[in-house]
Amino acid sequence: MKDLIMSFLHDEEGATAVEYAVMIVLIIVVCLIAIGVLGREANKGFEKVGNALQSANN
Numbered sequence: 001m002k003d004l005i006m007s008f009l010h011d012e013e014g015a016t017a018v019e020y021a022v023m024i025v026l027i028i029v030v031c032l033i034a035i036g037v038l039g040r041e042a043n044k045g046f047e048k049v050g051n052a053l054q055s056a057n058n
Helices: 002-010 013-057
Strands: none
């Protein structure tokens, strides 16, 4: 029984899986933030082009 408990306490497979899960979640969060920022910047660029075209037509 003691060997089983010691084996359980020294087993790191679960910790590795949790570390990978945390890393994947952080990567996803960073990607979502980057997509949001890039989307807003792209929208600003398209608005500038749209406004310039509208001004040119008037």
